[in-house]
Amino acid sequence: MNICRTESSNCETLKRKEEVKKFKKKIEIETRRGPWTVEEDMKLISYISLHGEGKWNFLSHSAGLNRTGKSCRLRWLNYLRPDIRRGDISVQEQFIILELHSRWGNRWSKIAQHLPGRTDNEIKNYWRTRVQKHAKLLKCDVNSKQFKDIIKHYWMPRLLERIASTQNVESVPNQYSSATTAATSYTSSSSESVRSSFYGGDQMEYGTKLDSNGGDWFNDGDALETLWSFDELNNWLLE
DNA sequence: AACAGTCCCAACCGCGAATGA
DNA sequence: CTCATTCGCGGTTGGGACTGT
Structure with missing residues (x-):
């Protein structure tokens, strides 16, 4: 008896939920999109x-x-907010994205918190269009250990080298200057020690280092495509 | 110039979490 | 505690821009 009552009550609830869903859908259809x-x-x-x-x-x-409301929120957060950074993802930002993604995976909003002015959507798009493209070219899965190794032992050191070579140390805010030192020794040291010297240790919040005063330091374009040749990388993989 | 293929990004969708009544 | 509503996240997609032929 009780069971029957419970079942019918559950049925009622489900029906109501469906109705609410339909109503919401109707409202959404009547609102502007695109x-x-x-x-x-x-x-x-x-x-x-x-x-x-x-x-x-x-x-x-x-x-x-x-x-x-959803559409308004998205438009504001991803496009209209005054502190949004526009333009290419810089080498430094690429490095941070790779590093944080290796730790947290697809936690885009969490990663975005450490890249001031960048949105989770932007980082997600960067990952899908650039990083996954490279995985595809190398014919490996973006989540495979092989590709993760490529990122860790090949891509990231290259990024650090790039940071060091394009950097005018004098113009770099003090808090970033360790990146240059790190870059020069990255290939011969463990990635962990480099990470520490670049970020000042695991506990350091990236956001505290990458403030909007970075100025031109961020704007050296998308260097990703010029970091390696695929022949070079394939040779490295065969070793 | 015209077309096809690819890239890129803004916007949408569905779902779970958080919050409030 | 339950239910409804709102919020936020991650995945996906549509279509304009760009590039190659």
Whole structure:
């Protein structure tokens, strides 16, 4: 008897959930989707500058935007926020992404927290378009041990060398200068010790080092494609 | 110039977690 | 404790930009 009652109650709940889902879908269909217009952007920016972020569904309605709260949040966080950094992912940023990804995997938002001005979406896109492309060219799985070894023992040292060679040490903020030292000795030392000297130890928060005052230091373009030739890398793999 | 293929990124989707009533 | 709502995350996709033929 009780079981019957419970079953029918569960059934009711499921039905209701389905109805709510359908209703939400209907609302979402009625709201605008696709690329944002300048007008919508302006509405969102001016509303947030007056009232702040959060309560996205309410915000969307109050700002007169016919969008889901979700869509507003995404647009703001990934595109309109004033502290967003634009342009290529720098060598330094590439290094950090590779390093942090090796630790945490696809925890994009966590990785993004250590790259000020970069969004999780941007980092995710970088990984999918650049890093996975390289894995594909090398005919190995991006999650395979082989590819992880390539990153750790080949790619990252190259990035550090690159950092050192393109760096005018005088122009580097003090807190970063250890990267240059690290780079010169990376190939002959363990990756762990290099990591320590680059970051100042495991406990160091990357964000504290990579503040927006880095200036041009970040903007030396996408060096990834020029780091190695695939013949070279294949030889290394065969060794 | 025209077309096809590829790259890249903004935006969407589904799901689980967090929060509030 | 339960349920509804909102938020945030990671995965995926559509389509414009770019490149090669």
